[in-house]
Amino acid sequence: MNYLFYISSIVAIAATVMVITRHQPVHALLYLVVSFLGVAMIFLSLGAPFVATLEIILYAGAIIVLFIFVVMMLNLGRESAIQERQWMQPKTWIGPSILTAILLGELLVLLTMGGSAPMPQQTVDLKKIPLSLYGEYVIAVELTGFLLMAGIVGAAHIGRHKKKYLHRFLKQEEEAV
Amino acid sequence: MFSHIRTIWLTFLHLFKRHVTIQYPEEKIKLRPRWRGRIVLTKDPDGGERCVGCYLCAVACPVDCIALQATEDENGRRYPEFFRINFSRCIFCGYCEDACPTYAIQLIPDFEMAEYNRQNLVFEKEDLLINSQGKYPGYNFYKVAGMNAGVKEKGEGENEDAPVDIHSLMP
Amino acid sequence: MQHVWIVLGVLFVLLNIAAGLIWVERRMLAMWQDRLGPNRAGPLGILIVLADTLKLFFKEDWIPPFADKWVFIVAPAVVVGSVLMSFVIIPFTPQIIVSDLNVGILFFLAMSSLGVYSIVLGGWASNNKYSLLGAMRGASQMIAYEVFMGLSLMGVVMLTGSFKLGDIVNAQKDMWFVVKQPLGLILFFIAGIAETHRLPFDIPEAESELVAGYHSEYSGMKFGMFFIGEYLGITLISAVTVAMFFGGWLGWSFLPPWAWFFLKTFVFILFFILLRASLPRPRYDQLMETGWKILLPLALANLMITGAVALLVRG
Numbered sequence: 001m002n003y004l005f006y007i008s009s010i011v012a013i014a015a016t017v018m019v020i021t022r023h024q025p026v027h028a029l030l031y032l033v034v035s036f037l038g039v040a041m042i043f044l045s046l047g048a049p050f051v052a053t054l055e056i057i058l059y060a061g062a063i064i065v066l067f068i069f070v071v072m073m074l075n076l077g078r079e080s081a082i083q084e085r086q087w088m089q090p091k092t093w094i095g096p097s098i099l100t101a102i103l104l105g106e107l108l109v110l111l112t113m114g115g116s117a118p119m120p121q122q123t124v125d126l127k128k129i130p131l132s133l134y135g136e137y138v139i140a141v142e143l144t145g146f147l148l149m150a151g152i153v154g155a156a157h158i159g160r161h162k163k164k165y166l167h168r169f170l171k172q173e174e175e176a177v
Numbered sequence: 178m179f180s181h182i183r184t185i186w187l188t189f190l191h192l193f194k195r196h197v198t199i200q201y202p203e204e205k206i207k208l209r210p211r212w213r214g215r216i217v218l219t220k221d222p223d224g225g226e227r228c229v230g231c232y233l234c235a236v237a238c239p240v241d242c243i244a245l246q247a248t249e250d251e252n253g254r255r256y257p258e259f260f261r262i263n264f265s266r267c268i269f270c271g272y273c274e275d276a277c278p279t280y281a282i283q284l285i286p287d288f289e290m291a292e293y294n295r296q297n298l299v300f301e302k303e304d305l306l307i308n309s310q311g312k313y314p315g316y317n318f319y320k321v322a323g324m325n326a327g328v329k330e331k332g333e334g335e336n337e338d339a340p341v342d343i344h345s346l347m348p
Numbered sequence: 349m350q351h352v353w354i355v356l357g358v359l360f361v362l363l364n365i366a367a368g369l370i371w372v373e374r375r376m377l378a379m380w381q382d383r384l385g386p387n388r389a390g391p392l393g394i395l396i397v398l399a400d401t402l403k404l405f406f407k408e409d410w411i412p413p414f415a416d417k418w419v420f421i422v423a424p425a426v427v428v429g430s431v432l433m434s435f436v437i438i439p440f441t442p443q444i445i446v447s448d449l450n451v452g453i454l455f456f457l458a459m460s461s462l463g464v465y466s467i468v469l470g471g472w473a474s475n476n477k478y479s480l481l482g483a484m485r486g487a488s489q490m491i492a493y494e495v496f497m498g499l500s501l502m503g504v505v506m507l508t509g510s511f512k513l514g515d516i517v518n519a520q521k522d523m524w525f526v527v528k529q530p531l532g533l534i535l536f537f538i539a540g541i542a543e544t545h546r547l548p549f550d551i552p553e554a555e556s557e558l559v560a561g562y563h564s565e566y567s568g569m570k571f572g573m574f575f576i577g578e579y580l581g582i583t584l585i586s587a588v589t590v591a592m593f594f595g596g597w598l599g600w601s602f603l604p605p606w607a608w609f610f611l612k613t614f615v616f617i618l619f620f621i622l623l624r625a626s627l628p629r630p631r632y633d634q635l636m637e638t639g640w641k642i643l644l645p646l647a648l649a650n651l652m653i654t655g656a657v658a659l660l661v662r663g
Contacts, residue, residue: 026472053454061461062491065468069487072472188626191380198384
C-alpha cells in the first residue's frame with residue numbers, strides 16, 4: 001500500500017508541476033485533472049474511499065469540466081499561449097521558486113529527522129462520515145451551507161432578466177397603449 | 178408525458194407489423210405499363226423506323242439530353258441520321274413521348290440502367306432502336322400521312338381521299 | 349488468479365456485447381420502422397458486426413492538421429476507459445464481480461462524470477465550430493443530468509443502507525426496488541439516457557444540426573471508440589438499472605443467476621433502442637430546463653420523502 005501512496009503522490013506532484021508550466025490553458029487543466037486523480041488515489045491508499053470518490057465526482061467531474069467549458073468559450077488560441085510564454089520570464093518565477101525550495105528543504109529535513117511512524121492503514125467506515133459531519137462538525141457544515149446559499153443567491157440575482165427587451169415596433173405599440 | 182408513452186407503445190407495436198421492404202435483386206417491384214423508365218425508339222408494323230426526325234422531342238426535353246440529326250432516304254422518307262440520348266442527364270419526365278407526333282419515342286418500364294462508366298450512359302440510335310411497336314401496335318405514320326415516302330402512293334392511305342386534280346375547276 | 353479470469357471474462361463479454369449491439373440496434377430499429385435492416389452478411393445479417401469492425405479498422409485514421417493532436421487522441425480513449433472502469437462494480441452474479449467496492453455507486457457516478465471529458469476534449473481538440481458546439485452542449489447536459497442521477501439513486505441507498513451493489517441486490521430478495529422507488533427509477537433512467545447521450549437526448553451529436561457533433565472530425569477506429577463507448581454506456585446504464593431496481597441476478601431458479609442478469613439487462617437495452625425509434629429530439633434549452641427545473645426538484649423530493657418514510661418505519 002505504501003508503494004501505491006508514493007506512486008500516486010509522485011504522479012500528483014508531477015501533474016501539478018505540469019499545470020504550472022503549460023502555456024496552453026486546456027492542457028494545464030488536463031494536468032490538473034490528472035493531479036486530482038492522483039490526490040484521489042492518495043486518499044484511497046490512506047483508507048478514505050468516500051473522500052476519494054467525492055474528489056473525482058466533484059473536482060475532476062464537475063468543477064474542472066466547468067473550467068474547461070469557460071476556457072472553451074473564451075476561445076484562447078495560439079496568441080494567448082504566446083502571451084503566456086512572455087509572462088513566464090525567469091525573473092517572474094525565480095523568486096517564488098527559491099522561497100518554495102527553502103520551504104521544501106525544511107520539510108525534507110523535518111521528515112528525515114522525525115522517526116518513521118507507520119502509515120495509518122485503516123479504512124474509514126462510510127457511516128462514520130455523516131455521523132461526524134452532522135454531529136461533531138454540524139456548525140461548520142451549516143456555515144458552509146450559508147456560504148453556498150449566498151453564492152447561489154448572488155448567481156441567481158446576476159442571472160435574472162430584469163429588463164424586457166422588446167422590438168421597437170412592439171415598444172411603440174406598448175407606449176401607445 | 179402521456180403522449181410520449183403512447184408514442185413509445187405505438188412504435189413498439191410496429192414490431193408485429195409487416196415490413197414494407199422489397200428485397201430488390203431477388204424480389205422485383207411490379208412496374209405498371211405506363212411507368213416512365215428507359216427511353217426507346219419503336220418501329221412500325223412493317224419494320225421501318227417510326228421516327229421522322231422532327232426535333233420536337235429535343236425541343237421538349239427540359240434537360241437537353243436528346244440530340245439528333247434528320248435526313249431523308251431516296252424516297253423522301255425522313256429518318257434520324259443519328260439519335261443520341263444522354264441518360265446521365267435524362268430525368269425521365271416523359272415530355273419527349275408527349276411531344277412525339279409519330280409515337281416513335283416511348284418510355285418503357287425498365288429502370289435497371291446502372292453503369293460504372295458514365296460514358297456508357299450515352300445511348301446511340303442502335304442502342305435505342307427496338308424491334309417492337311411499343312405501346313401503340315398497328316400504328317404506321319406513313320400510312321396515314323398525306324405524302325408518298327415509299328410506303329404507299331398518294332391518296333391510298335387509310336381514310337384518305339384521292340388527290341384532287343387541281344387543274345379541274347369543277348367543285 | 350481467479351480475479352484475472354473474471355476481469356478478462358467480463359471484458360470479453362462486454363466488448364462482444366458492444367459489438368453485437370451494432371447488429372441488434374440496426375435490426376431492431378428496422379423492425380420498429382417496418383424495415384428489414386442488415387440481413388445480407390451471414391445468417392440474419394449478424395456478420396454485419398464483422399464487416400463494420402473491419403471497415404472501421406481499415407479506414408484512414410485521420411488527424412486533422414488543425415487539431416490539437418494529443419488531446420485529440422486521448423479523448424476517444426477516455427470514453428471507453430471510463431465506461432469500462434464503471435463495470436468494475438457491476439455484480440453479474442454473487443461470484444462474478446470484479447470488485448464489490450464499499451463505495452460502489454459513488455464509484456460508478458465518479459467514472460460516469462469522468463466520461464464528460466471525452467466529449468469536451470474531443471470537441472475542443474477538433475478545432476471545429478460544430479464540434480465545439482457539440483462539446484459545449486454535451487458538457488452542460490451531462491453536468492446537469494449527473495447531479496440528479498446521483499440523487500435519484502440515493503433513495504435506494506437509503507433503503508439498503510449501503511453503497512455496495514452486492515448488498516443492494518441482496519436487499520431486493522423480497523421485493524424489487526422498482527416497487528418502492530418508481531420515481532427514482534424513472535429519474536435515473538432519464539438521466540442515464542442523457543449521460544450516454546443517446547437519442548432522444550443526443551444533443552451533443554444532433555446530426556441534423558451539428559454534422560456529427562463532437563466527433564465530426566473523427567474517423568477510423570478513433571470514431572469506433574466513441575461508437576463502442578456509446579454502446580458500452582447503454583449496457584452500463586441498463587446493468588445498473590437492473591442491479592439497483594430490478595433485483596440484479598435474482599430470479600426463479602430455472603435459469604442461472606447470470607442468465608437472469610443478462611436477460612433483464614437486454615430488455616433495457618432494447619428499451620433504449622425503442623426510445624431511439626420513437627421519440628424526437630428535444631431542443632437544447634428545453635432539455636436543460638427540464639433537467640434543472642423539473643427533474644432535479646423531483647429527485648430532491650423523492651429523496652426527502654424516502655428519508656422520512658425510512659425514518660418512520662425504522663422508528
